[in-house]
Amino acid sequence: MSKPSDLVQGTLDLLLLKLLALEPLNGWAISLRLKQVSGDILQVSDGSLYPALHKLEHQGWVKAEWRTTESNRRAKYYSLTRLGRAQLAKETANWDRLSAAISGVVRLNQV
């Protein structure tokens, strides 16, 4: 699987879990939301989004169902499972530790 080069390994999973924790979304909506919330800083190509979503689905962290959109199209909506919430908590904690550690190092360099 090709990975977006500007995303820290594994963070795409975290972002997707976080977005889906707020509300069920389809793939297209997720791509829009990603752009919105990160203000174009996190570039996730449309192509790499779907394999990531399918991976989460097959790990049992998200589940999918087909619904009709406002524009009356059939779309696959992803939502978080119970296991997914646990995973999100775990990855958030991981992320906090990691980012704290990295910021620490970065600040150290600035001194």
Place this chain on the structure above:
Amino acid sequence: MSLLNWLYTIPLRTRALFQRSRVEQDLEDEFQFHLAQRTEANIAHGMSLNDARLEALSALDRISLRKEECRDMRGLNFIENLLQDLRYAVRVLRKSPVFTAVAVLSLALGIGANTAIFSVMDVLLLRPIPVMQPSGLRLITLSRKTGPRVSFNYPMFELVRDRNRVFTQTFAWTTVNFQTPQANDMLLIPGALASGDYFAGLGVPPQLGRVYGREDDQALGGKNGPVGVISDGLWTRRYGRSPSVIGQAIILNAVPITIIGVMPRGFFGAEVGTAPDIWVPLNLQRQLMDSRCIGSSDCWYLITMGRLNPGLSVEQAAAQLQSISRGVMEDSHPPTRADRKAAFLAQVIQTESGEAGFTGLRRRIRGPLEVLMGLVGFVLLIACANMANLLTARASARQKEVAVRLAMGASRPRVIRQFLTESVLLSIVGAAVGFLIAIGATRVLIALLSTTDTPVVLDLNPDWRILLFTAAAAMGTGLLFGLAPSIRATRAGLGAALKERAHQIQGSARAASFGFTRLLLALQVALSIVLLAAAGLLAGSLVRLLTESPGFDPHNITVVSVDTSKLREKGPALIELYGRMIERARTFPGVESASLMSTTPLTNSGWDNTITIPGRTDISEEERDTNINAVAPRLLETMKVPLLAGRDFTDADTAESGKVAILSETAARKWFPNGAVGADMGLQGSTVRIVGIMRDTKYLNLRDRMQPTLYVPFTQWSQGGFIAIRTAAPLRQTYAMFREMLREVAPGAPIRTIRTMEQQVDESLSTERLTAYLSLFFAALALMLTAIGLYGILAYSVTRRTNEIGVRMALGAQRSDVIWLVIRQAMGQTAFGAAAGIAVVIASSRLIASLLYGVRPNDPAMMIAAVAALALVCAGAAWIPARRATRLDPVVALREE
């Protein structure tokens, strides 16, 4: 991933596996939805419809690849791909039925032949016998200079049994035929005389009743009298599986035996190849067989086994047995003559594994079987090389398909896997067909091994070893010979496919890419030469043996053996009875003459002894050893052995008259260079007057050189023997007449065996025939496979060179030039392989030297014949593609591009 996650996603996985088209449609829909949304968004931003769509597509960055990534996420892709590959493989193979048929058939023949030979080897040499913990059984043998002796006499068996401290049970047996009355007739049933600990040692409980033990193994039986245990087969045939069989009596050799147990189905004891119907205690032998072998040290007839004490290692057992050996030898009547005594006393009691049981066949066919296994292995290699060649040719033809698949985003391992699926599928189908072939072929093999004297009854049910063997052969060939072509096919990759056109004109580049195929072809040719040479040598030996004159005329002779053991007549009365039988046989219609001999020739059994020559001390004892046959008058006439000097025996040569003998030419020349007739010699303490000299005859078998042979009157040395009848009447008629005559002359004496001398000669060569026929068959198979391989390569190469041939013809090449072009390619490829094959033959032909007769292992004529046969077949295989090349119309050929 944790188990919980796995459980959680089971419905998802099941769906992915079994509702594949639904899941695929969902995947497609999902991407289409995304495309539609993005296109809409783009249009809203002011793009044209076309641009909007293109932008959306490029944002997804190769949809098919993304889809494949999504599929990979299912984690089931392996199984799914396999199913997909299988479906595809079946489709591809069905589309080219000729290729598939050739590949499957050559593999089936290769695997089938291998499995058949392996089955026989398995059953005779490898398979553990169906008894309790067979690995604990040891076959007890005596060490001798000429190799271990497997047979024991009774006193020695008792000594070993009572003095060893390494076996929990020591037991011995011999297989015999018993007479039993059935519907006013005498029937012979196969049985075994087995010592008291036999059943305890083998540890197989009866399915009904009980087995006998030491207490029953006495001369007149134990407290229950003579008892016996019968086989499941006899129980079914004779007693209809009735439980009331226990306690019933069965008459064996006129002695009533109480049946006390029925062994389970499949039990045959410890002697592979036999199928006794009844087991009786060994000590009943005197009563049953009227034999003095119990207590005599002259009968070497018992096969002895022991069950090793579980606490002991084989080495410990060997040490203890060695330590008792000397005492056992000293106490079992060693021969009196000094040199023989020393050799006798030096014998050491040894053991070998009894796990696979004992079989007399083992010694006879181990050598041939090993050679055949080697040859048949070559056939499989050739078949595999063929398959690799076919696959390579196909892979090259499918280069474009491969290129397209690679361009579409398929990974190289994925394409290789697809190719491997095809080759493994081919080999599995080949193996399945081969397995069916093997089941039939094994039966034929066993039938070829059976003779009248030693019928071979084997458990032919394929066991796990054979299944494993076939499966391994199939997977091995599929993977091994599918891998190389597929790697080659995918290595070429995109560029090569585009350059394919260029390749067709660049001869050198093509040659390089075909190196692998050529190497395989050379291998096939080399192996074929080896097989042809081996087959030629073995068949040559058989022909030499078949045309070898035994010294007598084997045509139109019937040999009858009568079981007289239960008759009241003994000694002179029996001699007289045999005289009457011969007399009556002479009166049968169509009978030219009839006589008797104590040893029937070419059965590898007989009587030999050392004679003494008065006044000659210069001839060593070994040189005075002679084959002896006790015969009736007119045997020479019956066998058509020319009498060279003196006279034949007459009815006047009786037990009371002076002892006489007829010498063979060789013996007379060796011992009495100054004239034998009228001379005296010593035989077993008697003085014998030589009255005649006859032409040499073969005695034990056809392979032996002519050895000194001595005929003596049966009236002076024996009480009976085989009745030889010279008649043109068919066997069936002679049998009927003889039986009728026996009812009158000797009621109660059944015919033991009856067959023609020709059958006997044939049977004496059964192993040689088996080896020769099979090696010829394998060689033919090898030739056929090689021809197919060569044809395939040439046909393919002609197709690829259509363009080149067109150019050549347009430039003025003659048809003969074109034919030469193709034939030259064929010959070049054959010659290298043939040279390699001859080198292998020269280096290895000594391996089969022991199986040969009358031909030298490195017979140049045989090699030339092998190469000639191969060249002929290869030329034939090359002819068809060569002809096709000449039929090319240059214009059409050039336009084909």
